[in-house]
Amino acid sequence: MNKIFIICAVIVAVAYAAPNSSSDLTDSVATTAETAVPFAAPTTGKTAIKTSDQGTVEDRTKLVAKLFKDYDKKVNPDDVKLKFGVGLIDFHISWQDPRLKWNPDQYGGATILRMDSEMIWKPDITLYNSADPVNMINCWHSNILIFSTGEILWVPPCKMVSRCHLTLKKHPYGEQVCGLKFGSWTFDGVILDLDFYDGKKTMDLSDLNNSSGFEILSNKAEKTDKFYPCCEEPYPDLTFNMTIKRIPGEELIKKW
Numbered sequence: 001m002n003k004i005f006i007i008c009a010v011i012v013a014v015a016y017a018a019p020n021s022s023s024d025l026t027d028s029v030a031t032t033a034e035t036a037v038p039f040a041a042p043t044t045g046k047t048a049i050k051t052s053d054q055g056t057v058e059d060r061t062k063l064v065a066k067l068f069k070d071y072d073k074k075v076n077p078d079d080v081k082l083k084f085g086v087g088l089i090d091f092h093i094s095w096q097d098p099r100l101k102w103n104p105d106q107y108g109g110a111t112i113l114r115m116d117s118e119m120i121w122k123p124d125i126t127l128y129n130s131a132d133p134v135n136m137i138n139c140w141h142s143n144i145l146i147f148s149t150g151e152i153l154w155v156p157p158c159k160m161v162s163r164c165h166l167t168l169k170k171h172p173y174g175e176q177v178c179g180l181k182f183g184s185w186t187f188d189g190v191i192l193d194l195d196f197y198d199g200k201k202t203m204d205l206s207d208l209n210n211s212s213g214f215e216i217l218s219n220k221a222e223k224t225d226k227f228y229p230c231c232e233e234p235y236p237d238l239t240f241n242m243t244i245k246r247i248p249g250e251e252l253i254k255k256w
């Protein structure tokens with residue numbers, strides 16, 4: 001249980017290999033999203049990111065030196081309340097690390113640091129039901145945002161293989177049911193609790209509209225706290241269920 005998993009964004013499997021290749025029907029579908037969308041600001045709306053928020057090079061140099069002087073990324077913070085959201089091409093992951101707080105007044109008004117995500121501790125959120133555990137997730141190396149409040153925001157763009165179940169009815173226009181279950185690999189819910197990013201109990205499917213050739217039939221998510229006989233602590237997971245349907249006559253997603 002000591003494996004370190006890189007957290008990555010999930011790509012929900014939405015596509016057959018080709019619209020007219022009906023022979024390769026399987027119950028797991030690999031999806032590749034090759035379009036990375038740079039994200040501009042947290043969707044919470046409370047913190048718009050402006051370039052003027054970062055202070056000068058000198059401010060940031062002083063700040064980074066101070067923050068990371070005694071920081072050990074191998075050590076996890078206490079009481080992590082992780083917020084987790086799933087989109088078609090990325091995850092939204094945020095949490096609080098009190099070690100990475102500062103007073104902006106002392107650093108030229110800098111309220112945001114953009115850092116290499118390898119520099120800091122990150123939670124080991126894992127997709128439990130990956131169709132391909134070895135080749136599970138494939139992410140672009142991405143930066144992370146650190147706010148002066150100690151809030152961390154990480155939105156890594158990735159592609160991955162997930163498990164979807166296809167109903168064979170009306171192929172190739174059948175429904176596809178995708179269930180994605182995420183949780184920490186090692187931490188229990190007392191040390192690291194999970195909740196929905198922005199409180200949204202759905203997958204973010206704003207990139208999937210009618211022009212993509214799919215119709216969304218349902219989109220629901222829920223949190224489950226599992227208890228085991230051994231232990232008092234809950235083990236939370238977030239499960240995102242989505243049902244989509246090919247729209248007859250529509251071309252398959254072009255950019256994917």
Ligand SMILES: *[C@@H]1O[C@H](CO)[C@@H](O)[C@H](O)[C@H]1NC(C)=O
Nearest residue numbers: 016017018019020021022023
């Ligand atoms: C799908 O059909 C189109 C036109 O009918 C054809 O040009 C294309 O090669 C076919 N693709 C595959 C993967 O069979």
Ligand SMILES: *[C@@H]1O[C@H](CO)[C@@H](O)[C@H](O)[C@H]1NC(C)=O
Nearest residue numbers: 206207208209210211212255
């Ligand atoms: C549909 O999604 C595509 C990207 O997938 C986007 O370019 C387009 O503007 C969207 N259309 C509508 C009507 O939202």
Ligand SMILES: *[C@@H]1O[C@H](CO)[C@@H](O)[C@H](O)[C@H]1NC(C)=O
Nearest residue numbers: 209210211214215216247248
């Ligand atoms: C998308 O397509 C479905 C079925 O073709 C239709 O019922 C729905 O109104 C469409 N939605 C939008 C936003 O165009």
Ligand SMILES: *[C@@H]1O[C@H](CO)[C@@H](O)[C@H](O)[C@H]1NC(C)=O
Nearest residue numbers: 179220221222223239240241
């Ligand atoms: C998601 O799907 C699983 C398996 O079908 C089901 O047990 C669970 O209740 C579903 N959750 C939601 C929120 O739809």
